[in-house]
Amino acid sequence: MPHLIYFWVSLVALCVAPFLFNPHQFAFSDFIIDYREFLRWMGRGNSRSHANSWIGYCRLSRTRITGYKKKRLGHPSEKLVADLPRASLRTIIFHEILAPIMLAVIFAVAYAYVKSFPAPGLTFEDDQFQGGISRLAIIVLVPIAWNAVVLLTLFFVSLFFGPSLHNCCAKFGSVIAGVAHALAVAGLIATLEFFWYIEYWNTANTVLGIIAMIAIQRAIFKVLTSVVISREFKHDETNRAWWTGRWYGRGLGGHAFSQPLREFIVKIIEMSMFTADFITAHLLMFALSIPLVVPFIDMIHSISLFWLRPSKQIHAPIYSLRQRAQRRSIVLRYSMVFLFAWIVFLALILVPVIVQATAYSNGDKKDLCHFCRTL
Numbered sequence: 128m129p130h131l132i133y134f135w136v137s138l139v140a141l142c143v144a145p146f147l148f149n150p151h152q153f154a155f156s157d158f159i160i161d162y163r164e165f166l167r168w169m170g171r172g173n174s175r176s177h178a179n180s181w182i183g184y185c186r187l188s189r190t191r192i193t194g195y196k197k198k199r200l201g202h203p204s205e206k207l208v209a210d211l212p213r214a215s216l217r218t219i220i221f222h223e224i225l226a227p228i229m230l231a232v233i234f235a236v237a238y239a240y241v242k243s244f245p246a247p248g249l250t251f252e253d254d255q256f257q258g259g260i261s262r263l264a265i266i267v268l269v270p271i272a273w274n275a276v277v278l279l280t281l282f283f284v285s286l287f288f289g290p291s292l293h294n295c296c297a298k299f300g301s302v303i304a305g306v307a308h309a310l311a312v313a314g315l316i317a318t319l320e321f322f323w324y325i326e327y328w329n330t331a332n333t334v335l336g337i338i339a340m341i342a343i344q345r346a347i348f349k350v351l352t353s354v355v356i357s358r359e360f361k362h363d364e365t366n367r368a369w370w371t372g373r374w375y376g377r378g379l380g381g382h383a384f385s386q387p388l389r390e391f392i393v394k395i396i397e398m399s400m401f402t403a404d405f406i407t408a409h410l411l412m413f414a415l416s417i418p419l420v421v422p423f424i425d426m427i428h429s430i431s432l433f434w435l436r437p438s439k440q441i442h443a444p445i446y447s448l449r450q451r452a453q454r455r456s457i458v459l460r461y462s463m464v465f466l467f468a469w470i471v472f473l474a475l476i477l478v479p480v481i482v483q484a485t486a487y488s489n490g491d492k493k494d495l496c497h498f499c500r501t502l
Contacts, residue, residue: 146415150432153418154425156458162412163461169405173304173370174297176363181404185397186359186366189352192223196358213358223353227346234339235263241332266322266340271347273314274398278391281307282369289372300370307370311398312405320475328483341403348396355392365390409468416465 151157172180194213214223242259285303292299319337326332360382368374369390374383418424446454 142411143415146411147428148432150429151425152415153421153428155419156454158416158419159458159461159465160454162465163457165408165412166461166464169401170301170305170308172363173367174300175367181401182366182397183363185400186363189356189393190359192219192352193356194358195361214353219353223349227342227349231339231342231346234335234342235260238263238332238335238339241335262322262325262336263339263343266318266336267343267347269318270311270315270399270402271344271395273318274311274395275391277307277310277314278394278398282372282387282391285370285372286374287372289370293371293373300367304370307394307398308401308405311402315399315402315406316475320479323479328479344399348399351392351396357389369394409472412465413469413472416469 146152168179169181171177172182177183192214239259242262281303285300289299289303296302319333322336323330323333326336360379364379365386368379369387374387379386418428421427
């Protein structure tokens with residue numbers, strides 16, 4: 128028991144500490160503006176280069192394994208990165224292939240053991256057991272396959288319409304990327320809700336299955352990154368070419384024929400990582416937004432952080448009338464967005480709970496989902 132307490136306290140501290148030590152973390156307007164900046168950070172870099180974007184961070188993380196190509200094209204985005212060689216063979220084998228696979232096997236075995244018992248409402252005499260491996264295959268492969276279909280469809284959309292709409296629609300690439308990311312998030316949420324359903328709304332089994340899913344997908348993506356994906360260009364032309372459909376004039380030369388296939392694999396990995404980061408960040412923000420309903424929480428938090436009287440606190444910045452109007456507009460618009468996200472999150476949690484309470488009121492689960500018993 129003490130080790131579990133230490134684990135959860137450490138986990139919560141690592142997640143929450145950077146925000147708790149922000150003096151105005153619980154100021155409502157600053158919180159909403161930070162939420163806006165987070166959304167902008169997640170969506171930047173798909174129409175034009177940006178030094179501070181999620182896709183830039185994702186590429187930087189990937190190049191620690193793949194390294195950069197030596198070819199330079201003179202693009203401005205090449206100045207944002209330094210030379211980085213490919214990781215050593217020992218690092219790739221032990222840290223990027225064997226370790227993730229072993230971790231995935233451990234969690235998969237744990238989930239398979241839990242599912243080796245009969246389905247709810249059945250006994251060992253009924254000779255019907257739940258297949259843990261088949262369920263893991265569903266929640267692991269379905270989001271990847273969904274992302275592949277979405278990417279392939281939008282690739283042809285951008286390829287046929289991107290060059291012609293480039294002059295009139297400067298943000299065409301960002302729109303296509305936004306649609307792809309939104310569909311990826313929706314696909315993952317639908318998969319997890321379906322998984323919760325076939326688990327008879329059992330939260331413990333569902334969480335264990337999700338942990339196993341994360342470990343298996345992580346192992347798959349690590350192997351693909353280490354073995355299949357070639358070195359990265361120092362510029363980000365291939366990323367923008369994928370979303371805009373303009374592969375010509377990028378200075379890729381002969382790589383223009385091989386880069387679409389490479390970028391397709393990369394985008395499948397990036398879409399899965401985007402959904403994980405997007406959902407995890409929203410869960411963290413939902414938790415941090417709860418104290419905002421407490422009156423004077425910003426002042427209380429600042430006093431407890433600096434141990435200063437209210438009269439000695441750091442004065443808030445003085446904004447011009449135009450800046451105030453702009454901040455009010457941002458807070459109003461993105462408050463609606465954040466509230467909508469909260470409502471969707473609560474609906475995804477409460478609706479299954481209500482269904483469980485009504486459908487399982489008699490305690491008999493075996494007639495609710497016939498195919499769930501053998502899946």
